[in-house]
Amino acid sequence: xxxxxxxxxxxxxxxxxxxxxxxxxxxxxxxxxxxxxxxxxxxxxxxxxxxxxxxxxxxxxxxxxxxxxxxxxxxxxxxxxxxxxxxxxxxxxxxxxxxxxxxxxxxxxxxxxxxxxxxxxxxxxxxxxxxxxxxxxxxxxxxxxxxxxxxxxxxxxxxxx
Amino acid sequence: xxxxxxxxxxxxxxxxxxxxxxxxxxxxxxxxxxxxxxxxxxxxxxxxxxxxxxxxxxxxxxxxxxxxxxxxxxxxxxxxxxxxxxxxxxxxxxxxxxxxxxxxxxxxxxxxxxxxxxxxxxxxxxxxxxxxxxxxxxxxxxxxxxxxxxxxxxxxxxxxxxxxxxxxxxxxxxxxxxxxxxxxxxxxxxxxxxxxxxxxxxxxxxxxxxxxxxxxxxxxxxxxxxxxxxxxxxxxxxxxxxxxxxxxxxxxxxxxxxxxxxxxxxxxxxxxxxxxxxxxxxxxxxxxxxxxxxxxxxxxxxxxxxxxxxxxxxxxxxxxxxxxxxxxxxxxxxxxxxxxxxxxxxxxxxxxxxxxxxxxxxxxxxxxxxxxxxxxxxxxxxxxxxxxxxxxxxxxxxxxxxxxxxxxxxxxxxxxxxxxxxxxxxxxxxxxxxxxxxxxxxxxxxxxxxxxxxxxxxxxxxxxxxxxxxxxxxxxxxxxxxxxxxxxxxxxxxxxxxxxxxxxxxxxxxxxxxxxxxxxxxxxxxxxxxxxxxxxxxxxxxxxxxxxxxxxxxxxxxxxxxxxxxxxxxxxxxxxxxxxxxxxxxxxxxxxxxxxxxxxxxxxxxxxxxxxxxxxxxxxxxxxxxxxxxxxxxxxxxxxxxxxxxxxxxxxxxxxxxxxxxxxxxxxxxxxxxxxxxxxxxxxxxxxxxxxxxxxxxxxxxxxxxxxxxxxxxxxxxxxxxxxxxxxxxxxxxxxxxxxxxxxxxxxxxxxxxxxxxxxx
Numbered sequence: 001x002x003x004x005x006x007x008x009x010x011x012x013x014x015x016x017x018x019x020x021x022x023x024x025x026x027x028x029x030x031x032x033x034x035x036x037x038x039x040x041x042x043x044x045x046x047x048x049x050x051x052x053x054x055x056x057x058x059x060x061x062x063x064x065x066x067x068x069x070x071x072x073x074x075x076x077x078x079x080x081x082x083x084x085x086x087x088x089x090x091x092x093x094x095x096x097x098x099x100x101x102x103x104x105x106x107x108x109x110x111x112x113x114x115x116x117x118x119x120x121x122x123x124x125x126x127x128x129x130x131x132x133x134x135x136x137x138x139x140x141x142x143x144x145x146x147x148x149x150x151x152x153x154x155x156x157x158x159x160x161x
Numbered sequence: 162x163x164x165x166x167x168x169x170x171x172x173x174x175x176x177x178x179x180x181x182x183x184x185x186x187x188x189x190x191x192x193x194x195x196x197x198x199x200x201x202x203x204x205x206x207x208x209x210x211x212x213x214x215x216x217x218x219x220x221x222x223x224x225x226x227x228x229x230x231x232x233x234x235x236x237x238x239x240x241x242x243x244x245x246x247x248x249x250x251x252x253x254x255x256x257x258x259x260x261x262x263x264x265x266x267x268x269x270x271x272x273x274x275x276x277x278x279x280x281x282x283x284x285x286x287x288x289x290x291x292x293x294x295x296x297x298x299x300x301x302x303x304x305x306x307x308x309x310x311x312x313x314x315x316x317x318x319x320x321x322x323x324x325x326x327x328x329x330x331x332x333x334x335x336x337x338x339x340x341x342x343x344x345x346x347x348x349x350x351x352x353x354x355x356x357x358x359x360x361x362x363x364x365x366x367x368x369x370x371x372x373x374x375x376x377x378x379x380x381x382x383x384x385x386x387x388x389x390x391x392x393x394x395x396x397x398x399x400x401x402x403x404x405x406x407x408x409x410x411x412x413x414x415x416x417x418x419x420x421x422x423x424x425x426x427x428x429x430x431x432x433x434x435x436x437x438x439x440x441x442x443x444x445x446x447x448x449x450x451x452x453x454x455x456x457x458x459x460x461x462x463x464x465x466x467x468x469x470x471x472x473x474x475x476x477x478x479x480x481x482x483x484x485x486x487x488x489x490x491x492x493x494x495x496x497x498x499x500x501x502x503x504x505x506x507x508x509x510x511x512x513x514x515x516x517x518x519x520x521x522x523x524x525x526x527x528x529x530x531x532x533x534x535x536x537x538x539x540x541x542x543x544x545x546x547x548x549x550x551x552x553x554x555x556x557x558x559x560x561x562x563x564x565x566x567x568x569x570x571x572x573x574x575x576x577x578x579x580x581x582x583x584x585x586x587x588x589x590x591x592x593x594x595x596x597x598x599x600x601x602x603x604x605x606x607x608x609x610x611x612x613x614x615x616x617x618x619x620x621x622x623x624x625x626x627x628x629x630x631x632x633x634x635x636x637x638x639x640x641x642x643x644x645x646x647x648x649x650x651x652x653x654x655x656x657x658x659x660x661x662x663x664x665x666x667x668x669x670x671x672x673x674x675x676x677x678x679x680x681x682x683x684x685x686x687x688x689x690x691x692x693x694x695x696x697x698x699x700x701x702x703x704x705x706x707x708x709x710x711x712x713x714x715x716x717x718x719x720x721x722x723x724x725x726x727x728x729x730x731x732x733x734x735x736x737x738x739x740x741x742x743x744x745x746x747x748x749x750x751x752x753x754x755x756x757x758x759x760x761x762x763x764x765x766x767x768x769x770x771x772x773x774x775x776x777x778x779x780x781x782x783x784x785x786x787x788x789x790x791x792x793x794x795x796x797x798x799x800x801x802x803x804x805x806x807x808x809x810x811x812x813x814x815x816x817x818x819x820x821x822x823x824x825x826x827x828x829x830x831x832x833x834x835x836x837x838x839x840x841x842x843x844x845x846x847x848x849x850x851x852x853x854x855x856x857x858x859x860x861x862x863x864x865x866x867x868x869x870x871x872x873x874x875x876x877x878x879x880x881x882x883x884x885x886x887x888x889x890x891x892x893x894x895x896x897x898x899x900x901x902x903x904x905x906x907x908x909x910x911x912x913x914x915x916x917x918x919x920x921x922x
Binding site for chain 1: 171173174176177178179180181182183184185186187189190192355356357358359360406407408409411437439440634635636794795797798801802803804805806829830831835836837838839841843844
């Protein structure tokens with residue numbers, strides 16, 4: 001039986017009537033028409049469906065929609081401010097950290113979650129943070145470069161150095 | 162060298178903003194009003210006759226709109242290779258576990274899944290064959306006993322051997338007699354997946370006039386259109402295919418896959434129908450690569466000249482012939498000049514999922530065999546592997562296997578660049594616990610050709626719109642836009658690349674075989690030149706000077722001797738609307754370009770843990786002759802991604818096939834192990850630029866070659882590190898440890914004598 005779901009997505013309160021077995025991923029895509037979040041495996045292996053749930057990166061395919069009731073969700077559609085890209089998006093664009101683009105929303109959200117966690121952005125920590133995001137096109141070299149670039153902007157914008 | 166404005170400089174991809182904001186629309190992102198969801202019922206039997214299919218319970222389920230089986234399709238055959246050996250959906254017989262048997266369209270996905278469970282199929286089992294070496298032996302059941310009746314059948318040994326290709330030159334027996342050392346070996350490569358992140362997806366809709374509207378995830382929209390027309394018995398003109406943004410293909414999405422299922426359901430229900438593969442189906446429904454067994458025999462002189470090669474390469478093609486066997490002859494020699502050879506390549510049917518294409522199908526398998534073999538020979542002769550390669554390397558004026566003369570190329574430059582960058586030869590320090598080693602490998606490919614078209618129209622503001630039918634799978638839209646911009650003297654942001662479908666853009670070949678920038682790029686350059694000459698003619702007329710006195714650059718046409726005397730492109734475009742020639746469009750079309758080889762030399766440094774057998778790649782360097790880098794950042798991205806796919810093929814990736822039933826046993830990304838960021842070294846690239854004669858601005862193909870070398874480079878590095886030679890992929894810890902401990906795990910042997918006899922019989 002479908003139940004009412006209340007959820008804040010990209011800062012906007014949203015409601016949807018969804019089945020209890022519906023994942024957050026299917027809810028975002030099928031009910032809220034936010035198709036930027038991708039379904040690569042639907043079993044938590046590829047990371048393409050990564051979104052921020054209350055600020056933390058999660059595989060939205062592994063989250064039941066109703067367990068995110070009243071939660072705040074950020075998807076790839078919620079990062080840019082109009083035409084102004086989020087610094088992580090900008091870094092992926094400029095460093096060539098994307099090819100087919102299917103894993104890109106997930107990689108970008110994992111990166112945003114990582115940089116906001118305050119963890120030291122060493123190469124090892126970056127690789128670990130992206131360890132749940134498969135990319136078949138890039139070979140990761142330019143993805144890592146993009147995250148390093150984004151981490152510098154992040155640091156500079158926070159004035160910690 | 163000419164001073165280029167746009168090409169040769171790194172540019173942000175033209176599709177980058179769409180992709181980082183989530184706006185890029187993939188086939189699975191298409192939601193149409195009233196859309197039904199499709200699910201498939203697939204065969205649970207390896208080889209069986211279908212006695213009956215009862216769909217009544219499924220059809221009676223509320224919410225189910227239509228159920229189709231193989232009998233609902235016209236009596237038509239198609240093929241994913243040279244033979245028309247397939248039906249689009251099983252009719253009387255199934256040939257592998259996972260073959261589609263029925264499809265359901267329902268109001269929602271859950272109902273469709275429930276309906277699939279309600280379909281009852283009665284099978285009568287038939288003897289099967291899973292092992293290709295058994296299948297080619299003539300001692301097993303024939304998968305397709307009526308093979309010789311298939312359209313396209315050429316030459317084969319019969320039985321399960323559905324195609325045999327050959328290439329001969331010189332006197333191979335005499336070559337072996339004249340040799341001082343003969344090395345004879347068999348190599349084995351594993352089944353692997355293309356591993357694209359976006360599972361196949363398709364939405365089919367019916368236009369009011371009955372035309373089919375297909376939104377597909379495909380590298381070849383025109384090929385899907387043609388094959389769909391044939392299996393649905395419809396005119397090509399009644400089908401429109403829109404190639405959506407594609408989440409990786411790597412060859413796996415070159416041809417008709419399952420578009421015919423939602424298509425027929427849309428025709429029968431009059432509603433849009435969507436089918437999206439699950440990840441499991443991405444492994445079990447869509448052709449992967451299957452195993453190969455490669456026999457090599459090579460004769461050399463003591464001073465290191467290769468005199469003769471005999472090769473027998475056996476490609477398992479599964480239930481239906483696909484790509485691969487061509488590589489057994491085309492890439493049987495590697496990058497070397499060998500005067501006497503006899504190359505044979507066989508496609509063999511077995512009862513498993515049909516083989517699909519993947520990044521130059523078969524070439525990575527051949528390269529693992531030939532480049533491991535090259536090292537084995539060098540070591541036997543006591544020669545440095547790199548020097549041995551240089552001694553035998555192809556050079557300009559030699560003859561390629563296909564008979565073409567080898568044109569100017571950068572093979573030697575790539576090998577020498579690798580040597581210098583890695584400081585070869587060198588010995589890395591090992592410890593009792595860890596062996597360290599370095600290995601190299603050379604891959605060879607040719608720049609892809611085939612039908613290519615482009616059209617350019619000049620807009621009233623001086624920008625241009627570029628229309629090409631090619632699907633962008635590699636960043637090619639950006640390179641094509643750069644080529645147009647360079648030829649017309651524009652900035653990249655003044656070129657608009659149109660989104661396209663088969664109604665709108667002129668016919669072009671599929672995006673595969675590294676052909677788009679080389680071949681389609683040439684068409685774009687020609688189309689831009691065509692538009693430019695019309696702009697010059699119009700300006701000449703208005704400025705009262707001959708066209709030869711004019712140049713087109715910086716968004717304007719100007720008099721070379723007097724640049725202030727100029728007209729900007731917008732002005733010319735607006736004038737053209739009422740000119741005698743009408744609005745300015747440039748167009749070009751070509752069917753093929755000459756042979757332009759591509760070479761890639763790769764080197765790996767590894768650490769092998771002697772206690773666990775685990776191999777870590779600590780450094781990976783590659784040098785590729787790319788002719789001219791149109792977009793260096795894009796080229797590097799292709800090289801890095803290709804190399805990492807090759808490292809995955811070398812170390813961890815393997816589709817596990819049940820030896821009795823042929824079923825895929827690990828259809829998930831948790832058990833099919835693709836490289837992760839944590840596993841990979843930074844890839845170091847060297848771009849060698851020896852221009853091709855015919856590619857746009859000298860460009861050669863890029864994307865295929867980087868995937869070839871890693872398995873052999875790593876196997877050669879393992880040998881250097883711990884002294885064991887592994888001839889079976891993947892180079893897993895278990896296999897390496899067994900070799901270190903002197904246990905022989907899996908030895909594969911191709912019976913070359915039996916194949917020689919079968920051919921002469």
